[in-house]
Amino acid sequence: MAAEIICVGTELLLGDILNSNAQFLAQQLAALGIPHYYQTVVGDNPTRLCRVIQTAIDRGAELLIFTGGLGPTPDDLTCETLAQFFDAPLIEDPEIVADIAQKYAQRGRVMNPTNRKQALIPQGAMVLPNPAGTAPGIIWQPRPSVTLLTFPGVPSEMQRMWRETAIPYLQSQGWGKSIIYSRTLKFWGIPESELAQKVRDYFDLTNPTVAPYAGKGEVKLRISAQAPSLETAQALIAPVEANLREMGGMYCYGADEETLASVVGQLLQARGQTLSVAESCTGGGLGQMITAIAGSSSYFTGGAIAYDNSVKIRCLQVNPEDLATWGAVSATVAQQMARGVQQLLSTHWGLSITGIAGPDGGTEEKPVGLVYIGLAKPNGTVESFAHQFGHNQDRSAIRHLSACGALDHLRRELLTSVAIAEVST
Template sequence: MSAEIICVGTEMLLGDILNSNAQFLAKQLAQLGIPHYYQTVVGDNPERLKQVIEIAISRAQILIFTGGLGPTPDDLTCETIADFFGVPLVERPEIIEDMAEKFAQRGRVMTSSNRKQALIPEGADILPNPTGTAPGIIWQPRPNVTILTFPGVPSEMYRMWEETAVPYLKSQGWSQEIIYSRSLRFWGIGESALAEKVTSYFNLLNPTVAPYAGNGEVRLRISAKAPSEAAAEDLIVPVETQIKEIAGLDFYGVDQETLASVVGKLLLQSGETLSVAESCTGGGLGQMLTEISGSSEYFWGGVISYDNSVKVGMLGVNPDDLAKLGAVSATVAEQMAVGVKTRLSTTWGLSITGIAGPTGGTDTKPVGLVYIGLAGPKDEVASFEYRFGQTRTRPFIRHVSACTALDVLRRKLLTREP
């Protein structure tokens, strides 16, 4: 028993939107232990969609569709599937009632075009949509063929999948050995350097270890195949423990953890607070920190000191040092960190000043040169110089600067003397 994912929408073929639905479904199928070997993206064209269905049913038993369930003329998924299998569409009054209620709750009037969403193939079961107006279907039009359809809106599809599709698929007994994965996250070490340290683990068969890198971060995905998640966990944990020991401080988190969330936990544990002063990152560091729910417990705020007058007036940076050394310097980074820590009365002050490019660089201070300042308890202060590369893009330099600042603080919190 295998599944095939079919994503319907011309906007994906044109590159207007990212096909995150296929990624989500692929991970979910692996967790359920349902093999899947093919993914297809097809535009809003009935004939091409029929061709895709013809191919899919020759090599898979579960067809999972996303997209094309809306009220507009180009939403043709349901009627094309019905036409392919020679079954009429029927209007389901319970769908009409559900849509009308949702429109009323939102203070809107349901239009006649929305009734199209109540048309599903005769004999199909409704796959409820708790948040949107377009339901899906669960249908077995032929022996050994099961069809599930979902709207293309990711948030709607996720909930429909979790609340209805997963219980249904489990009830059919199609799950085989599951594939369970854990992602280890690293900062401050390159992919090749980390790979050299853990190269022997790449030869494992179960679990397997695979490296991924991007935006300055390296990840190692450990995947195990087993009858259950608990059994897979037993295979993963020993390898995970060994890799963490090898990586040391370069390892910072697991799965959905971020540098900001890890730093937040450390600050909460110590009962300490943080403020930031940013120049080239323009608030990016503060944004990362405030993306964490509850961050107001330890993050008190920041100053975006883009112009030198703000560095002097708000942060107390010495104007003579600015004139002599420039805004992108270790001394200024340290003074920014001390200044924001003092001004906001926090335990720690973290600063960033640099040249994000693509203009503004010189021979002595090229694009990608960044200084990070850290001021802490007992009047301690330090600065760190980084060169992120003259050919890197502005968004990349800004992103890695903010992440590296968090990493500087993380390492300090983990290694400081009691």
Template sequence: MSAEIICVGTEMLLGDILNSNAQYLAKQLAQLGIPHHYQTVVGDNVERLKQVMDIATSRAQILIFTGGLGPTPDDLTCETIADFFGAPLVEKPEIIEDMTAKFAQRGRVMSANNRKQALIPQGADILPNPTGTAPGIIWQPRPGVTILTFPGVPSEMYRMWEETAVPFLKSQGWGQEIIYSRSLRFWGIGESALAEKVSFYFDLTNPTVAPYAGNGEVRLRVSAKAASEAVAADLIAPIEKEIREIAGLDYYGVDNDTLAVVVGKLLQASGETLSVAESCTGGGLGQMLTDISGSSEYFWGGVISYDNSVKVGMLGVNPEDLDKFGAVSATVAEQMALGVKTRLSTTWGLGVTGIAGPTGGSDTKPVGLVYVGLAGPKDEVTSIEYRFGSTRTRAYIRYVSACGALDFLRRKLVTRV
């Protein structure tokens, strides 16, 4: 038994709307332990929707539709489903009554075309929409096939799913087990290198381990299927522990952790403070830190030293070193870090300078070259060089530069005696 998600709407094919409904439903199905192997996006076209249904009914038992339930001519989902299974559409007076009341509450009069939303296949049950005017249906048109339809408006779909669809699915004996996952997060190691270290875990069946990468980091999703989240968590725990031991310092957090969150917790635990001096990141590092509520307890501020005159005047960078080594250098990054630490009287200081591109690079200093300086409690300074690649976008280089700076500090905070 498995489910398939079918999202209806030409606007998604054109890229005008992000298909967040599929992501939500996929997570919900996982929580219910219902296998889900396919997702389809189809435009507002009767024949193509029927083709999708023909394929879906051959490989899934639960078909979940979103979109195409509105009052306009291009809203074709319900009538197409009815026609596919050879059932007539019938008007439900209770839907008319519900819509009329909702329009009245909003000080509006229901137009004639809204009556279309009251037409559902004969034999189908209404899936109530508490907030909007377009109801869905729950229908089992033939043995082994269950249809659930939802409007495309996410807020309406979420409530309909939680209040009606989930209890229905559980009443049918589905959702007796859940799939629970932990997403382990890594920085400073490539996907292939990490995969090589933990490859023997990829053959597990319960829990399962799968890698995925993006925006400079690697994640390992560890998932288990069990009768409860607690039991699944117990299955995952030893695998997670082993992977973390293998990865060492390259592991930095789990699930919704970010490098900024982890660094913040480490600073808060030690009662220490941080300031930053940014060049190529242009304030991105400070934004990551201040995105966290309560970060003022450990993050005191920063200087965006984009021009060399600011590096010299505000941070005390030696102009002779700027001439000799250039703004993008380990020496300047270290002086930036020490300068902002001294100026703001913090425990730690970070300095970031680099070439974000797409212009400004050279043979000796290509686009993607970044230096991060770190000044510590006793004014000791160190630095690290990153080469993020000359073919990367400016936005990517700026983002991973800020993350790299946080990771550099994280490793220092974790490993110091």
């Protein structure tokens, strides 16, 4: 029994509204273990909507979930089109009329006559109540092999209706007897093709399955299992996850909702150590990533946005002669920035970034995307790392990659120094 999501609205096709409803419903179907292979977005056009419905049925969908097109305006045609497609009359439901009138009265307003359109539902359909808005949905089985659920396009209304009414209904009808559970491993510093080559044999698994994804400098491996219970699904995934983590080695930095910033924070907290940052081309982006983590004040002291060279000199004690000789984008300056902020704010670690984010300012010797990351350690040593992030990347991407790259260098050092300490003891 497969489901299909059909989102109705010309505004979605034009890109005026982000289609978050499809994402939410896809996640919910997975949690219920309901197979779902297609999503469609169609404009407010009854002819095209009828074609979409027929296509979904032809490819075996038995549960059709619609969002949008339930309002009072002339272009809200979902229920009307469904009734036309399945050759059923529209009838006005007096309970819906009363509910809409009551909601208007609670707001000190009188129901507009056009709102009565929202009370028209196909004969034989059940009302899917909308506690938060005026547009109800329907639950309808126009054919023995087809079940329809309709929801308004407003995400908050749709989500509440799904949780309060749709899920209990589907479960009562035998849908959702298993669950699909996923874990997503995250990797930094390794190309997608290289990681795929390392783990290629795992792509042939059927339950659990493994699939790669790439974006914003990182690679992800999603492991999904279908099972009667969460515990069983987790048990299926656990050995595969352990093997993939081992194969990924230091490139694997976390899973699911973890970020490089949150992982670094956990490592710093575990060691009782503090961090400060000095930024040039990222303009505060690194500090923003760190402070986005709740509780980061326990290990993050602060930082300096040393955009102009005068700030590097006055605040971070960067040597003016080194700036003149090597330039602001150099290993020497990155090291001095890291050491300078470490000393300025008396932290265990100092992390710096200096580079050319573009689109201008690059030269043949120092092209756009050249970034140096400095790392001052508690033992008094300072390192720097050169990166070229400019390959087909815009300014925003270079800044993002620079901040993430800096966090990754600190993460690796924290893990490596802990391992060394454990061996020496």
